[in-house]
Amino acid sequence: MSDRIDKSLTVFVSIENPEHDRCVDFFSREDGSYGFEEFRRDTEDGGQWTPVHYYSGVTYHSPADALNSARCVNWLVQVLTERPQLRTRIGLG
DSSP, rough: OTTTTTTEEEEEEEEOOOTTTTTEEEOOTEEEEEEEEEEOOGGTTTTTTEEEGGGGGSSSSOOOOHHHTTTTHHHHHHHHHOOOOHHHHHOOO
């Protein structure tokens, strides 16, 4: 996870796109809430993961709620279609 967001978040699933230059992290917070963030990795950033849309500020009551909202990340929908077992991992939080 990038050092540009809260270090107290516990990432339980990280999913990369086929090009390995984007990822979505699903995480839990100390207060029992959940969230997600999309990151990009570019050469000009030294290969460091950088938040893209700052979705991480939104709080969800369950991993499934976070997953439903994360469907706004277009490439993620395709990856989840190709690898449905990832949905189960996200749901387990």
